[in-house]
Amino acid sequence: MKEKGLLIVLSGPSGVGKGTVRKEIFSHEDTQFEYSISMTTRSPRIGEVDGVDYFFKSREEFEDLISKGKLLEYAEYVGNYYGTPVDYVRQTLEDGKDVFLEIEVQGAKQVREKFPDGLFIFLAPPSLSELQTRIATRGTETDELILNRMTEARREIELMELYDYVVENDKVEKACEKIKAIVQAEHCRRERVEPKYKQMLEVEK
Template identity: 60%
Template sequence: MNKGLLIVLSGPSGVGKGTVCTELRQRHKDLVYSVSATTRVPRAGEVDGVNYFFKSKDQFLDMIARDALLEHAEYVGNYYGTPRDFVERTLASGKDIILEIEVQGALKVKEKFPQGVFIFLVPPSLDELKDRITGRGTENSDVIDHRMSVAVEEMNLIRYYDYAVVNDQIDSACYRIQSIITAEHCRKDRFIADLETMKEATEKA
């Protein structure tokens, strides 16, 4: 009954995953953030085990070989991934852990950890999503068009998720996610094994 939940928050780029995840953690101090492993060099002020688990390339490749990552990817010459051991130890301690990740990475996690709770964050509309991406002011029109095309493809993968939450307002989105977490903790499947153990203990007494 005391085991935690792995909550996987995903969705297209620009939908606001990071903002929602940060707000959820502010509201729930016990919600653990899934720390990724990486081979990139630490930046000023970054702490190993807090911002990332910093690994050498050989260490990271060894983690891949040992199936010690729930997912991994290479980006701009560096590796990034989700350590399985950190997730499992956190869950065993009874704490919920949240993983904020892109769609393709989330689907890889689901292959190895299907018992997780997979939540797809949806924009109010594609026009709103485009406005959010454009509002960053960091990409030209060609890049924005490409990202919108990718976003549409990613949204077609929503059927592989357990829940969908529209990110129209941060407060509303966080409330819906909080409701999902509460409901998941009350699923009968989480109690059956423990009830059987309690029953056996009573019979032996």
């Protein structure tokens, strides 16, 4: 019996360093996740390769895929569409491989609705812990500055709600290590392992 792969979703506030962490993870030779390449209507930049960096599509093609339900999630930024083709994700999971998505928070919300069992990891800015230190050592910052930072922090913390795990991006290497530990742990969850054994016995009854 083949075990289905895990859908791993890495997201977090913009500017937190999702892309850097993702690139680092895929630079490790022992990483066994499949990276889901995004689709976009923006033009390729110099050096970008279709099917490697993105799948480049026309606006018409993209909207056609939307209407056919072929996108797991999508969003429009500054006039261009970005999205995740759903067929690749489903097929790769069926093949028993883990799929890794690195997407914006709005996209993650859409994915949660379709894959409630996915592994949702929130990459948190180290500024949150820094804020804690600042509050504790009051006097080095103006009250107004702290207040602004707290409003921002409140917004960031609210975004966490949807996620299963929170990884602070203080050091890229450390964040990658934690993400890989989370995936490894998830594969050992009793709810995942037990049915495999049970089915093995059922077959023989």
